[in-house]
Amino acid sequence: MNIAIIGTGYVGLVSGTCFAETGNHVVCIDINEDKINQLRRGETPIYEPGLDVLLERNIKEKRITFTTSLAEGIQEAQIIFLALPTPPGKDGAADLQYVLGVAKDLSKIITSYKVIVNKSTVPVGTAEKTTAVMLEHLDPSLFDVVSNPEFLREGVAVEDFLKPDRVVIGTTSEKAKKLMDELYQPFVRQGNPIYYMDERSSEMTKYAANSYLAMRISFMNEMANLCERAGANVDWVRMGMGSDGRIGKRFLFPGVGYGGSCFPKDVQALARTADEHEYDFQIVKSVMEVNDRQKLILGNKILKHYQGDIKGKTFAIWGLAFKPETDDIREAPALYLIETLLANGAIVKAFDPEAMPNVKALFGDKVHFAQNQYDAITDADALVIVTEWSEFRNPDFNKIKSTLKSATIFDGRNVYALEKMKELGFHYQSMGRGTIA
Ligand SMILES: NC(=O)c1ccc[n+]([C@@H]2O[C@H](COP(=O)([O-])OP(=O)(O)OC[C@H]3O[C@@H](n4cnc5c(N)ncnc54)[C@H](O)[C@@H]3O)[C@@H](O)[C@H]2O)c1
Structure with a gap:
């Protein structure tokens, strides 16, 4: 298949490389000229174990190329992924300017049917917003907007992408579903599921997963702080509780607070979504407060x-x-x-x-x-x-x-x-x- 990835950062580059690895032809697009030039020279702009080897092989086989030109990059693509930044805006909500800006640009240059896939982490309702922006310039028969949140972890991103625990695809279009299914089949050969659902549920799933993981971290950080005061050892407590099958051993290590490009902004954005729906999501607010202190x-x-x-x-x-x-x-x-x-x-x-x-x-x-x-x-x-x-x-x-x-x-x-x-x-x-x- 011919794939275009817009936004060649951690998610875009890993996704693009892994799609190329399964035989697709991928064009990675970015506005950052330095990054594209670096990639064209065969240099990997980020550190991610295993990525350089895969990238080198697929560049050599001409299955992955890089460009700063949107029009050139999407020309042949059947599926276009948006792997763009969604940083927190002033009010904590995810800033959709990059996603919607690119959607608008795409709507002016698309001339044949394409599936636009949002891989960025975006709030509930973004697929609808993206569709509305594109409809201003483009006939509805020429595109579908799909939600396909990414769950890869930096540090093991290649492995996570090639062998995902699950793939979540939010679409109500049968045509888009068929193409997405074809693209993802090589990644689910071991029986790991592809969950098809509506766009809104798919968008929410990503925030639910990240906020729940952040909650586990904040819980254990509070537990560690209490253990210190009460004369207990959190290591023993962690092992004792984690061996309960309902709890599980992973993600129970106390530390100095969660960071990174995802948890802080995603927890914040979920809190903001709750506010917008006039729901007082108390746990999520506490998770953030605990982390700020930690x-x-x-x-x-x-x-x-x-x-x-x-x-x-x-x-x-x-x-x-x-x-x-x-x-x-x-x-x-x-x-x-x-x-x-x-x-x-x-x-x-x-x-x-x-x-x-x-x-x-x-x-x-x-x-x-x-x-x-x-x-x-x-x-x-x-x-x-x-x-x-x-x-x-x-x-x-x-x-x-x-x-x-x-x-x-x-x-x-x-x-x-x-x-x-x-x-x-x-x-x-x-x-x-x-x-x-
Ligand atoms: N990093 C992760 O571990 C991870 C995991 C899952 C989901 N996500 C989500 O994926 C999205 C992307 O995250 P990332 O970490 O890859 O971000 P990133 O900042 O590493 O990459 C984004 C890229 O988009 C490019 N870009 C910006 N505007 C553009 C435009 N108009 N056209 C083309 N390129 C443009 C930037 O130059 C940059 O290279 C975010 O929504 C993030 O929440 C990230």
């Missing part, structure tokens, strides 16, 4: 430990990305920590395997960027773990102890065993597991 918790723990005076002290931060295996720092808890440390006169030395260029673009010389994780702890007063990259899991503790000015670790991700920290003689503070003094 993002500051590590900075507050550090300030408390030093009696509020960290001026001139140096903190080594391991991990800046909002989670491991990505260079994405959108809404990353590390950014809030850096702000707190700098505002209180501390010096920050940071290391992240992938995300340092993105953080440098934000903070410039205010943050010192280290060559490697051990370079970061040189002359530091304490080590702070913010993102649980694999390489931080089993470091040379003796080296850490002898390098730090004082053997102090603040661990926002519960990466280390309490017994080990006690045995090695660290001052160790983690999340919901008490303090080892």
Whole structure:
């Protein structure tokens, strides 16, 4: 099939590459010329495990090409995906200007039947809005608008896309359904379902899934905070509750708050949708409040430990990305920590395997960027773990102890065993597991 993807970011590039991998001809379109030129040179503009190999193969086989021209890019396409940004607007609602703007542009250049698929995360009713915008210039027989939310996780995006838990397709058009079914069959060969539903339910499903996951995180963060005060260990509590089949083990790890490009904005947008429908969605509001507090918790723990005076002290931060295996720092808890440390006169030395260029673009010389994780702890007063990259899991503790000015670790991700920290003689503070003094 011939596919066009408009918006070649995390979702667009991964989707486009994976559709090409199953034999389709894909044109990826973006307004960012630098990005398109980079891709044409065979360079991958984002860090996503496995993506570069797939991309290289499909570029070589001429199954994927890149352009900045909308008209050229969609010419042959039977299906056009919109993988465009939907950032929060001033009131927290998803800003649809990119989606509706491109829909309008498309309506002026489409000359044969095409399925317009919204892969961006968009609020309930967007398919109808998109259709209305397109109808101003285009005959209804020449297009259908479909909702097909994307559930991939950054860091394992390729694997998630190739083997999705499920595919959700919202459409009431039989013609569009047939084409979408043909496109997705290679991805559901192992019996994972494609759920066909109406557009509104499909749009809502994405917000429900992300908000529910964010709720689990906020719940466990509150549980960790309570465990600390009540003298319980959240690790044991997590295991004890997670082995209940009704609860499940995944997504129960406390930390420094959720971040990334999706959870914060999607939870906010769901709250806004509820407001618009005059529904007081209390849990969703609490999830956001808890997360706002949790993002500051590590900075507050550090300030408390030093009696509020960290001026001139140096903190080594391991991990800046909002989670491991990505260079994405959108809404990353590390950014809030850096702000707190700098505002209180501390010096920050940071290391992240992938995300340092993105953080440098934000903070410039205010943050010192280290060559490697051990370079970061040189002359530091304490080590702070913010993102649980694999390489931080089993470091040379003796080296850490002898390098730090004082053997102090603040661990926002519960990466280390309490017994080990006690045995090695660290001052160790983690999340919901008490303090080892
Ligand atoms: N990142 C994720 O993990 C993820 C997962 C599921 C769903 N989503 C959703 O997918 C959507 C896209 O997210 P993303 O993370 O890929 O965003 P992104 O910012 O990485 O990519 C968006 C791309 O669209 C391009 N763009 C903007 N306006 C354009 C236009 N008029 N024409 C062509 N290109 C244009 C930008 O230059 C950018 O490259 C959002 O709605 C997001 O919520 C993201």
